[in-house]
Amino acid sequence: MATLKDVARLAEVDPSTVSRVLRGDPVQAVRPETRDRILAASQRLHYRPNALARGLRTRRTDTLGLIIPSLENVGFSEVTHGIQAAAAAAGRLVVVVEAEALERAGGEGDAEELYSRLITDGRVDGLIVAFATLDDHLVTQLAERGIPLVLVNRRTAGVHGSVVVDDERGSAIAIEHLVGLGHRRIGYVGLAAETDTARRREHGFRTAVGAAGLTPRSDWIVSGAPTLAGGKGAVASIVRLDPSDRPTALFVASLLGAIGVLAGIREGGLQVPDEMSIIAFNDHELAAHLDPPLTTVRMPNFRMGAEAVNLLLEAIEGQDHRDLVIDEAPEVIMRGSTRGI
Amino acid sequence: MATLKDVARLAEVDPSTVSRVLRGDPVQAVRPETRDRILAASQRLHYRPNALARGLRTRRTDTLGLIIPSLENVGFSEVTHGIQAAAAAAGRLVVVVEAEALERAGGEGDAEELYSRLITDGRVDGLIVAFATLDDHLVTQLAERGIPLVLVNRRTAGVHGSVVVDDERGSAIAIEHLVGLGHRRIGYVGLAAETDTARRREHGFRTAVGAAGLTPRSDWIVSGAPTLAGGKGAVASIVRLDPSDRPTALFVASLLGAIGVLAGIREGGLQVPDEMSIIAFNDHELAAHLDPPLTTVRMPNFRMGAEAVNLLLEAIEGQDHRDLVIDEAPEVIMRGSTRGI
DNA sequence: CTGAAAGCGCTAACAT
DNA sequence: ATGTTAGCGCTTTCAG
Numbered sequence: 001m002a003t004l005k006d007v008a009r010l011a012e013v014d015p016s017t018v019s020r021v022l023r024g025d026p027v028q029a030v031r032p033e034t035r036d037r038i039l040a041a042s043q044r045l046h047y048r049p050n051a052l053a054r055g056l057r058t059r060r061t062d063t064l065g066l067i068i069p070s071l072e073n074v075g076f077s078e079v080t081h082g083i084q085a086a087a088a089a090a091g092r093l094v095v096v097v098e099a100e101a102l103e104r105a106g107g108e109g110d111a112e113e114l115y116s117r118l119i120t121d122g123r124v125d126g127l128i129v130a131f132a133t134l135d136d137h138l139v140t141q142l143a144e145r146g147i148p149l150v151l152v153n154r155r156t157a158g159v160h161g162s163v164v165v166d167d168e169r170g171s172a173i174a175i176e177h178l179v180g181l182g183h184r185r186i187g188y189v190g191l192a193a194e195t196d197t198a199r200r201r202e203h204g205f206r207t208a209v210g211a212a213g214l215t216p217r218s219d220w221i222v223s224g225a226p227t228l229a230g231g232k233g234a235v236a237s238i239v240r241l242d243p244s245d246r247p248t249a250l251f252v253a254s255l256l257g258a259i260g261v262l263a264g265i266r267e268g269g270l271q272v273p274d275e276m277s278i279i280a281f282n283d284h285e286l287a288a289h290l291d292p293p294l295t296t297v298r299m300p301n302f303r304m305g306a307e308a309v310n311l312l313l314e315a316i317e318g319q320d321h322r323d324l325v326i327d328e329a330p331e332v333i334m335r336g337s338t339r340g341i
Numbered sequence: 342m343a344t345l346k347d348v349a350r351l352a353e354v355d356p357s358t359v360s361r362v363l364r365g366d367p368v369q370a371v372r373p374e375t376r377d378r379i380l381a382a383s384q385r386l387h388y389r390p391n392a393l394a395r396g397l398r399t400r401r402t403d404t405l406g407l408i409i410p411s412l413e414n415v416g417f418s419e420v421t422h423g424i425q426a427a428a429a430a431a432g433r434l435v436v437v438v439e440a441e442a443l444e445r446a447g448g449e450g451d452a453e454e455l456y457s458r459l460i461t462d463g464r465v466d467g468l469i470v471a472f473a474t475l476d477d478h479l480v481t482q483l484a485e486r487g488i489p490l491v492l493v494n495r496r497t498a499g500v501h502g503s504v505v506v507d508d509e510r511g512s513a514i515a516i517e518h519l520v521g522l523g524h525r526r527i528g529y530v531g532l533a534a535e536t537d538t539a540r541r542r543e544h545g546f547r548t549a550v551g552a553a554g555l556t557p558r559s560d561w562i563v564s565g566a567p568t569l570a571g572g573k574g575a576v577a578s579i580v581r582l583d584p585s586d587r588p589t590a591l592f593v594a595s596l597l598g599a600i601g602v603l604a605g606i607r608e609g610g611l612q613v614p615d616e617m618s619i620i621a622f623n624d625h626e627l628a629a630h631l632d633p634p635l636t637t638v639r640m641p642n643f644r645m646g647a648e649a650v651n652l653l654l655e656a657i658e659g660q661d662h663r664d665l666v667i668d669e670a671p672e673v674i675m676r677g678s679t680r681g682i
Numbered sequence: 683c684t685g686a687a688a689g690c691g692c693t694a695a696c697a698t
Numbered sequence: 699a700t701g702t703t704a705g706c707g708c709t710t711t712c713a714g
Contacts (some may be wrong), residue, residue: 005707013684014707015685016685017683029683048457055393057708071425074415077412077413084412084437084438085442085445088438091455093464094436094437096437098425101428101429120342122394122406122691124343223505263630271543290630290632293632358699366694371700377693396692396694397690397692399693399706
């Protein structure tokens, strides 16, 4: 692999001159003639600057770190996409650390070790934490290390640099959809997590329900992990309710959870949407192919991911960490799991 | 951020001694006393070795590159998982480059540029190409750069270092399942790609069908991209066939394609499985929740991903690039989209 | 307009 | 048992 020195030798100039030319140093002042010689030599040797050496010198790696719970969650792939797209557009590479894989591989301790290694060993210029349930404590620790940090789809008290969608608005339009359909007995399957996002979604639900003049019964409000099993488990108690005590519609705060809810309801012997309408937070292409096709609230998740990168890039350049709410309006995608009453 | 020098100063030893101790240099020969002093100093300063400096010196980054078409394809998430898990277990980080994001961001040229940068600039020790439809030409180029390289779920003539599942066997058991159910008119929705994998799956289909004494009509064999739209489009011509000319069962060579096929068939006014049985190559949790629940062939994709990492690690250590077929047996997961005739 | 020199933080061969 | 030295490949003053 050719180095700067090799190019310099071939072009018969000093390495520093080659560096200047190849970086397009603003203090150009290089004679076109030498410039051409250098370019030619560089091409001939297929020269590529060594990222490690450059990074060591400049303290910039043009690489971003991403901590994510799982690459598999369909509710999350849009965010990852947005991150990848924006990173690629900015010429940045991204190191992805999947928490689930870490746990599979080695246990909690190693996970923290790997995170801390990632942010401390100079490998990345900044970090995107798209891990809603990562301990606030750990997040605070990461933030204190002083590395540029952006939280996605979550906020942590005292930590700046975050981007979220308008979770409250998303919950609200879900409820408005159900109310518009004539439902007055509306339940909620929330996220079983003490996170800011969980609270915002639930708050949006409560506010919208209240605004419609409704008071949900407390046993219509349950929660579970945003997984198939979580949704299924969470809805069990509702399915067992006496028909006269049951809600007629459920808003589920996660996509995967909603699919679990669908399954739980079916196993409980009820029909969706005839006996229970279901609407989910977050959309996905596959929602149209479920049984029944799932009505969802589509959130601007791609944008959220992309903006996270932009915010991080700002922070890396020394600007203040901003907290952003994506203002793009969420939208109900009506499919077969909700109907009028 | 503390450096080796800082630790050395605090412990009142030479940096090289600190390095030895902290790396656990086999040529230990360090007095327990100084050793303790060094460890204490390192802890006190929260010392972390700089990965760039170390990599520059040792020519090892403990980082792997992964080129993947899209993180979104549910048929592929298991592989990514396997890769992440094995990488984490081996203490390696992984840089993920998503081709789709690259295209969204900038166009073909940039993609090649980014790949080549990734493999040439010393950032990663080796590369996993999990991109079935990446040009053979490009793959050959990458391989020629001399960087350790492992292909996943694909092979390229002349390039060594690959891991695939037993695609032929997967196709075969799909067909055996259908034949066992009494089907004798079996069609195939293949991958619209000139790839080794596409050929292996189709070959498995043809062989198994032949072994059952059947001869599929040529208009029962179609192909499309492994996407919803691809599957839907591919099956259109079959749906239009006169009932007496139609196959009674279809084997679809991709999961996403099969979901598209389901939709295409429904739109064509046919019932699955009553008028047409469908079985898909590759399984996913969500297949159980589709309409109808999709019968699939479960392939050892997690293993494939994990073994890719192991192979790559071998190659990085200087061993020969091996070509591996995961021998774990595929398995039919019977759900609602296939039935007896 | 170009070269010389220093140094980013680390490791490894060599010396003592 | 520890220190000295050189250098990985690059960028960036500073000279000239």
